Amino acid sequence: MIEVNGLTKRYGDFTAVNELSFAVRAGEVMGLVGPNGAGKTTTLRCATGIIPPTLGSVRIHGIDLAADPVAAKRQLAFFPDEPRLFEYLTVEQHLNFVARIYGLTDWKERAAPILEELEMADKRGLLPGELSRGMKQKLTIACGLLHAPKLIIFDEPLTGLDPGGIRRMKEVMKRLARDGAAIILSSHLLSLLEEVCSHVLILKNGVKVADGSIGEVRARFATHADSSLEDVFFKATEDAATPAPTFAGSAISPPPLP
Structure with a gap:
């Protein structure tokens, strides 16, 4: 549902993301992780058309984002970490x-x-000012899901949610994947990614250091059989000088989307 090839974003002499390629297909939930400054936010903004890449291409549901941005964006929903709502419109409005x-x-x-x-x-009849932080987040998600997007991108989706809301949000993400959506989940909560994601992409200094299914990435970086995703993350980012391998069926060098 999303194919990114050779994505590079430069700000002057600074390269925020360098030659990044990955794909997320229908039914997959990919966790996007990395230390602060790894290039996660830049990657998401380029992937959603908020900012243009310096080099590379993005295709969403087979549509080139640069060539036909409106049609491509109709296929996606992007939920930033901070809800942005109209203060004088009710939930239903x-x-x-x-x-x-x-x-x-x-x-x-x-x-x-x-x-x-x-x-x-x-x-339905409440204004944003009458909603909790978690309810505002839910309203943003309700609005984004209304057009049944094929690609759904979450940036820290659990911020402000209580334990019940967290459980419900995880159930929603799993249900969307079962229904055929491709999902990218960016979060520092590695336990969330371990529970929800089928795949993981780890960045450091704008470069991909690991990419594949959770099992494939764990097999490469785990130091023992019961290593957590947190253990894998620290091992992968410590070994960031080692190029990310190509796994069979992984998101590296993906075939063209239909």
Whole structure:
């Protein structure tokens, strides 16, 4: 559902991301991790068309992002770590507004199960100022899921959620993957990635140091059989001078998407 090839982003003489290639296919959940300054945010912004890459290409559901940005962006939803809402629109008015942008006439039917799943069905008439931080996050997600995107990108999605909300959010991500969405999950919570993700991409200093299924990456970097993803992460970033290998069926050198 997303294919990134040779992505490079430079700011003057500084290279934030260097020749990055990966793919995430339908039903896969890829965890994007790395130390601060690794290039995660730049990668997400380039992958969603917020900023243009210096070099390289991004294809979303087979559509070249640079050649047809509107059509490509219609296939995705991007949820940043900080919700951005209209203070004078209610929950339901937010959904109506988004539906008009995407030309959805059946938005009420689409919205009902989403609000129910996110436990917001009783919040329809509330303004953002009346919502908790976690509820604002859920409203942002409800708006983003309304048009049934093929690619869904989460940046620290659990911020502000209580334990019940965290459990529900993990269930939502797993359900979206089962339904065929390709998901990128960027988070410093490695235990979350271990629980939810099928694949992992580890960056350091703008360079890919590990890429593949959780099992493949663990097999390369784990020091013992029960190594956690946290153990794998520290080993991978310590060994960052070693090039990332090509795994069979991994996201390196992906075939063209249909």
